[in-house]
Amino acid sequence: MPEHPDQRFALPAEGQRLRCAACGNLTRFDVVSSRRTAAFWHYTVAGELTVEDERDLSAVAETVRCRWCGSATQVEVVPAFGRNGPEPAGP
């Protein structure tokens, strides 16, 4: 079964999320991705490294598979609901 043939799959940006068109799953996915990141590498004098402030410059999914039905071809990026709607009333 081809997995997004010839086309790399853009990961959801802010305000977007994944959805499986095959079964409707919105919450659980196995994602294999390539990331390009920038970070601040902080060595101690003794040579121990701490990576800080790591952030994605770009991220591309290679495979996105639905955890519910196993489909790797029908997962799509959709708008995340509720971000622009009224805030839910707090307690």
Ligand SMILES: [Zn+2]
């Ligand atoms: Zn599914």
